[in-house]
Amino acid sequence: MLHFSPTKMIAILVAVLFGVLLASPNLFNQSTLDSLPDWMPKNQVALGLDLQGGVHLQVKIETEDIAEERLENLESDVRTLMRDRTQGALGYQRIRASGNKVTLTLLKPEDTEASKERLESLLTPVVPTGTLLGGLGIIEVELSEPSPGVLEYTLTDEGIDERLRSAVSQSIEVIRRRVDELGTTEPIIQRQGVDRIIVQVPGFNDPERLKDVIGTTAKLGFHGVSDTMSAADALANRPPVGFKVIPTSDAESGEANILIEKAPKIPGEGLVDAQPGFDQRTNEPIVTFRFDNKNAQRFCKYSSANVGRRFAIVLDDTSISAPVIRDAICGGSGQISGSFTAQSANDLAVLMRAGALPAEITFVEERTVGPGLGLDSINAGKFAATVAGILVVIFMLLAYGTLGIIANIALTANIVIIIGLLSVIGATLTLPGIAGIVLTMGMAVDANVLIYERIREEKRAGRSLVQAIDSGFRQALGTILDANITTLIAAFILFYLGSGPIKGFAVTLAIGIVTSVFTAFTLTRLLVTLWLRFTKPKDLPRRIIKLVPEGTSLKFMIYRKLSFPLSAALLVGSLGMFIAVNLNYGIDFRGGTLIEYQSTSETADLGDIRGRLSDLNLGDVQVQEFGAPNEVLIRIESQGGGDNAEQSALAKVRAVMDTDHTFRRQEVVGPTVSGELAQAGTIAVIASLLAIMVYIWFRFEWQFAIGAVLATMHDVILTIGMFAVLQLEFSLSSIAAILTIVGYSLNDTVVVYDRIRENLRKYKKKPIHELLDMSINDTLSRTVLTSVTTLLALLALYFLGGEVLRGFTFAMIFGVLIGTYSSIFIAAPVLILFKLRPGAMDRKDPSPYTGQEAQEVQ
Numbered sequence: 001m002l003h004f005s006p007t008k009m010i011a012i013l014v015a016v017l018f019g020v021l022l023a024s025p026n027l028f029n030q031s032t033l034d035s036l037p038d039w040m041p042k043n044q045v046a047l048g049l050d051l052q053g054g055v056h057l058q059v060k061i062e063t064e065d066i067a068e069e070r071l072e073n074l075e076s077d078v079r080t081l082m083r084d085r086t087q088g089a090l091g092y093q094r095i096r097a098s099g100n101k102v103t104l105t106l107l108k109p110e111d112t113e114a115s116k117e118r119l120e121s122l123l124t125p126v127v128p129t130g131t132l133l134g135g136l137g138i139i140e141v142e143l144s145e146p147s148p149g150v151l152e153y154t155l156t157d158e159g160i161d162e163r164l165r166s167a168v169s170q171s172i173e174v175i176r177r178r179v180d181e182l183g184t185t186e187p188i189i190q191r192q193g194v195d196r197i198i199v200q201v202p203g204f205n206d207p208e209r210l211k212d213v214i215g216t217t218a219k220l221g222f223h224g225v226s227d228t229m230s231a232a233d234a235l236a237n238r239p240p241v242g243f244k245v246i247p248t249s250d251a252e253s254g255e256a257n258i259l260i261e262k263a264p265k266i267p268g269e270g271l272v273d274a275q276p277g278f279d280q281r282t283n284e285p286i287v288t289f290r291f292d293n294k295n296a297q298r299f300c301k302y303s304s305a306n307v308g309r310r311f312a313i314v315l316d317d318t319s320i321s322a323p324v325i326r327d328a329i330c331g332g333s334g335q336i337s338g339s340f341t342a343q344s345a346n347d348l349a350v351l352m353r354a355g356a357l358p359a360e361i362t363f364v365e366e367r368t369v370g371p372g373l374g375l376d377s378i379n380a381g382k383f384a385a386t387v388a389g390i391l392v393v394i395f396m397l398l399a400y401g402t403l404g405i406i407a408n409i410a411l412t413a414n415i416v417i418i419i420g421l422l423s424v425i426g427a428t429l430t431l432p433g434i435a436g437i438v439l440t441m442g443m444a445v446d447a448n449v450l451i452y453e454r455i456r457e458e459k460r461a462g463r464s465l466v467q468a469i470d471s472g473f474r475q476a477l478g479t480i481l482d483a484n485i486t487t488l489i490a491a492f493i494l495f496y497l498g499s500g501p502i503k504g505f506a507v508t509l510a511i512g513i514v515t516s517v518f519t520a521f522t523l524t525r526l527l528v529t530l531w532l533r534f535t536k537p538k539d540l541p542r543r544i545i546k547l548v549p550e551g552t553s554l555k556f557m558i559y560r561k562l563s564f565p566l567s568a569a570l571l572v573g574s575l576g577m578f579i580a581v582n583l584n585y586g587i588d589f590r591g592g593t594l595i596e597y598q599s600t601s602e603t604a605d606l607g608d609i610r611g612r613l614s615d616l617n618l619g620d621v622q623v624q625e626f627g628a629p630n631e632v633l634i635r636i637e638s639q640g641g642g643d644n645a646e647q648s649a650l651a652k653v654r655a656v657m658d659t660d661h662t663f664r665r666q667e668v669v670g671p672t673v674s675g676e677l678a679q680a681g682t683i684a685v686i687a688s689l690l691a692i693m694v695y696i697w698f699r700f701e702w703q704f705a706i707g708a709v710l711a712t713m714h715d716v717i718l719t720i721g722m723f724a725v726l727q728l729e730f731s732l733s734s735i736a737a738i739l740t741i742v743g744y745s746l747n748d749t750v751v752v753y754d755r756i757r758e759n760l761r762k763y764k765k766k767p768i769h770e771l772l773d774m775s776i777n778d779t780l781s782r783t784v785l786t787s788v789t790t791l792l793a794l795l796a797l798y799f800l801g802g803e804v805l806r807g808f809t810f811a812m813i814f815g816v817l818i819g820t821y822s823s824i825f826i827a828a829p830v831l832i833l834f835k836l837r838p839g840a841m842d843r844k845d846p847s848p849y850t851g852q853e854a855q856e857v858q
Contacts, residue, residue: 004526016417016523023423025040025041025043048429048433055199055201059362061167066163069359071155081119090114101153108149126138126162140163141159142156164195167358174358179201181353197361213347217357221314223312242262249338250338268352275287291333299330300328366647369665387800398545406531407445422507429508432805437508440516445786451476477521480520483747490688547784556773567714570718582724584727584728591646592636597631598628618637688742703836714826723811737808741811753828787820791817795813
């Protein structure tokens with residue numbers, strides 16, 4: 001494995017340099033990148049909202065509204081067609097809409113066939129959204145005849161689903177137009193699932209205004225106003241047929257309600273433009289609008305026939321203005337005046353230009369990060385990553401000397417390639433993503449540690465230096481692949497089932513695993529080969545520190561009589577604490593509101609804040625110091641009124657806090673999303689365990705698969721018990737930590753199992769407990785060195801990475817320690833219980849190593 005042709009050598013160096021080239025745009029600002037030649041890469045790593053500030057919203061399209069509106073339209077269509085005098089009106093007793101159907105009762109049963117023919121157009125299939133015309137349509141309305149003279153037109157589930165898909169697609173475009181009108185940069189607006197839309201607006205610092213602009217349905221219409229009955233009389237008695245009472249938002253009119261015609265004279269779709277402006281006479285903010293030609297003519301005709309009467313401009317069933325028509329308006333344009341501010345006039349113009357949403361939307365999740373916190377997160381992440389890198393580099397130098405320098409070069413190239421790949425695929429780097437990179441720094445050296453420890457073992461077995469190095473790389477390859485594939489499986493499942501920042505963590509972790517294997521078996525091997533050729537060393541470099549003495553022969557299997565009862569007691573205790581005390585669930589899982597503020601004074605007055613919030617009647621409200629003395633975290637329990645109630649609670653808190661506190665971030669999770677996140681998190685852990693068990697069963701034997709899963713479940717349960725005992729917040733990041741612990745623990749376990757499998761083939765008559773002891777001792781140095789490097793990176797992240805990541809990092813530190821324990825004292829000894837014997841791996845042994853290829857480098 002140490003022979004490199006010039007072509008292969010150049011290919012490896014070109015691949016590494018290409019990674020450096022892809023990562024290089026992150027060193028320059030945008031103006032410098034614009035001046036570079038076109039062939040140069042210019043993609044930079046996109047920063048997530050938690051790093052640059054901004055707003056993340058998840059909105060839900062209300063299916064009930066779509067079904068209700070479609071039923072109203074169906075009822076109206078039936079009535080209109082039955083009254084069509086051009087074809088001859090058909091008599092009917094009544095038309096009634098209820099549930100999901102419209103029932104038509106005819107006066108004469110003999111008119112049934114004529115009515116069916118008249119209404120046949122209602123049964124025309126609709127073309128599904130996103131398909132070509134001419135394809136098979138979806139039956140939206142079905143006809144039945146429960147009794148003579150009675151026809152029922154029923155909305156199908158497929159038709160409602162198609163309306164929902166169409167509404168989501170239309171809503172995405174409307175929301176995109178609205179957000180673009182606000183002048184933001186590179187918003188992300190995309191479908192999620194069947195009825196959800198994700199909206200991410202980087203750098204936008206006014207979440208309430210964004211929600212107002214996005215959340216307004218903006219169904220605009222110009223309606224006639226009744227001049228025969230007042231709104232008060234209509235409410236006291238009954239509105240005339242074809243009229244309804246709606247509230248008014250025009251404070252200057254002095255009216256609370258107004259009686260208008262149900263059907264608009266001019267629909268809002270007839271507008272072609274709307275702009276904010278100021279009245280030349282009063283200098284008050286107004287909105288000017290302009291109709292298209294068709295509706296301009298309609299408005300001219302209507303206004304000419306109704307001079308002296310009022311008409312109402314209605315937005316979402318609220319009258320925003322109801323002026324009197326003084327003269328015929330035939331220019332195709334007009335203006336809306338009312339109680340506007342400059343910003344509200346601009347927002348109304350934005351809504352009118354962008355068009356109406358097809359249905360009402362509900363905000364089910366909200367996460368907002370202020371720019372100050374984003375900058376602090378970037379600085380903390382950079383500093384933590386730098387310190388972690390320095391600690392790992394120093395440790396590798398002390399542990400391996402010259403080979404440590406080679407490992408550090410490979411580690412540096414690994415990080416650069418990760419950044420380059422994140423840049424070219426357009427991935428978003430989040431704060432958990434930085435944690436993934438820092439964790440990769442600790443785990444990336446594991447491949448090098450495995451190789452180096454195997455080289456030392458081969459050297460102690462009497463091989464020459466070159467043969468030992470060649471054999472070390474060869475023997476370590478399978479172990480490294482098995483160990484990293486298990487972690488990669490966990491990363492894939494985390495990406496598939498995770499959301500938001502957790503996906504960013506999964507992406508960086510998965511890319512880091514792949515690049516680590518690549519650099520270990522290409523760049524590291526190449527550099528070691530060059531070191532051999534040019535320096536011609538006689539022996540391996542000396543270690544400055546040696547954590548595990550050579551020739552260590554500890555009797556680990558003796559301690560299984562202690563480790564099994566100890567672990568059993570800890571497992572029972574963890575499950576007991578989980579049942580009795582339960583976890584301190586964050587808002588990701590129980591819903592509610594979380595807001596972080598920074599006081600303008602040096603120390604936040606927690607008592608004063610509690611007093612302010614207690615007057616709002618929001619239920620359980622927790623106020624605590626978060627990080628610095630002037631930073632405070634507010635947690636509000638989930639409100640009982642559904643997703644919209646969470647938004648109301650948030651508005652109340654911000655109204656009393658924003659006056660003398662600097663907003664840092666907020667998270668609002670409604671009950672809809674919290675239940676989904678809890679389910680997805682549970683599925684992610686179970687799915688990863690099952691997938692990994694199948695892989696290990698395929699690569700080893702069934703005893704190893706069950707042993708690995710038992711050891712991993714041991715680590716997961718103890719980690720959950722740790723959360724229950726310490727009452728640390730259990731959030732979506734905690735699920736990410738548990739899945740990463742699963743990957744790390746299995747990494748450790750697979751390394752031990754791989755050596756056990758190898759020794760089972762070599763020593764077919766050695767007692768199983770002695771063989772297990774020997775296998776653990778063989779890999780003990782690697783286990784300790786990898787754990788130390790990973791812990792060094794995690795400790796830097798824990799102390800320097802900021803308060804937001806502290807809980808996640810603490811869980812990871814606990815997981816590394818408990819994973820190391822379980823791979824030695826649980827995963828290996830449990831094989832004895834499954835009656836594993838040396839003959840279990842008795843298959844054709846691989847061809848013995850001769851060292852012939854290694855001679856080529858000499």
